[in-house]
Amino acid sequence: MSARERLDALLEEHGTTYAEEAGVRLRDTPQPLYELLVLSHLLSARIRASVAVAAARALFTHGMRSPRHMADATWQERVDALGEGGYRRYDERTATQLGDGAGLLLDAYGGDLRRLRRDADGDLNALRSGLRRFPGMGPAGADIFLREVQGVWPEVAPYLDAKALQGAERLGLPTSPSGLRKLAGDRDPAVLAAALVRAALGKDVVESVRTAA
Numbered sequence: 001m002s003a004r005e006r007l008d009a010l011l012e013e014h015g016t017t018y019a020e021e022a023g024v025r026l027r028d029t030p031q032p033l034y035e036l037l038v039l040s041h042l043l044s045a046r047i048r049a050s051v052a053v054a055a056a057r058a059l060f061t062h063g064m065r066s067p068r069h070m071a072d073a074t075w076q077e078r079v080d081a082l083g084e085g086g087y088r089r090y091d092e093r094t095a096t097q098l099g100d101g102a103g104l105l106l107d108a109y110g111g112d113l114r115r116l117r118r119d120a121d122g123d124l125n126a127l128r129s130g131l132r133r134f135p136g137m138g139p140a141g142a143d144i145f146l147r148e149v150q151g152v153w154p155e156v157a158p159y160l161d162a163k164a165l166q167g168a169e170r171l172g173l174p175t176s177p178s179g180l181r182k183l184a185g186d187r188d189p190a191v192l193a194a195a196l197v198r199a200a201l202g203k204d205v206v207e208s209v210r211t212a213a
Contacts, residue, residue, distance in 0.1 A: 001210075006171050007183055009212040010195050014205055015187075017194040018043060019148050022056045026190075028152045031066055033113040034105070036148055037134065038070070038098065044141035045090050049201065055085030059098075067111045070102035097136035104134060122155050147197070151190035158189050160196065167199030170206050 019026045024035045038059060042052035058081045064070045070078070078095035087094065109115040120127035124146075131142040143161045150157040160168075160177040169175050173196075174183055184192050199205045 003173050003183060006209055007173060009209045010171065010199060010205075011184075011187060011191065013208055013212055014195045014198045015191045017148055017151075017190050018049065018053060018144070019190075022053045023060065024056075026148070026152055028114065030112045030114065033149070034067055034070075034111070035060060035065055036145060037101075037105075037113060037131075037137075038064075040131075040141045040145040040148065041098065041101070041134070041136050042087065042094070043144050044136070044138060045087075045094070047087065047089060051086045055082050055087035058082065058085035064098075067102035067105040070098055071106060073099075075099060094136065097134075101134040101136065108133075117153060124156065127156070147193040148190050150193070151188050158192075160189075160193055163200050164193045164196040167196035167201075167205075170199050171196075171209060 017026070019032075019036050019039060022035070022039050024032050024039060026032045026036060035056070039052070039056040042055050043049055045052065059070075059078070062073075062077065062081045064073050064078065064081065075095050078098055079091050082088070082091040082094060105111055105113070116130045117127065120130060128142045128146065131137050131145055132139070137145075143163065146156050146159045147161060147164065150159045158177045158181045160180055165175050165177075168180055174180050180192065180196075181189070199209065
């Protein structure tokens with residue numbers, strides 16, 4: 001089977017962004033960008049992606065969809081929502097970090113991550129550094145955010161980090177961002193990145209692609 005056939009099978013079976021899975025309708029507007037920041041924070045912990053997605057959904061269901069609502073929620077309300085999503089190992093520390101991060105976003109950027117984008121002015125390193133200012137957002141969290149946001153912040157694309165390239169290697173696909181983008185054509189780069197990450201994280205994804213292709 002060709003590399004194109006394997007990529008087509010991957011995107012057909014696993015071409016869902018983590019934002020979409022968490023119910024985030026990503027647009028270049030303050031609320032969904034903040035929801036993506038929260039989701040990226042949760043996904044960056046050493047915990048199953050499905051648990052992080054469930055925890056994000058629980059936070060959003062309880063109204064913590066904006067930095068103002070997150071900051072106004074009590075610490076216990078954040079802990080309870082995280083626990084509801086199964087995010088129990090890190091719930092207390094994460095509840096504190098989410099509250100502090102919401103406060104920082106409100107104070108530094110008026111609650112609007114587009115101001116961080118504007119300040120970075122196309123400089124990917126500046127954008128990455130800005131994201132890492134938020135408590136709990138280390139290198140992994142910044143990578144997750146940038147992989148997912150590239151569909152609405154096109155200056156970020158193609159953002160295919162080490163984790164996405166690991167997935168490409170497992171599938172026998174090109175292991176350079178340029179090679180993958182050429183193979184993918186006009187496919188959404190965020191969808192491409194998410195699908196490759198799913199291959200990196202799950203042997204079952206790799207097997208399903210080989211079977212489908």
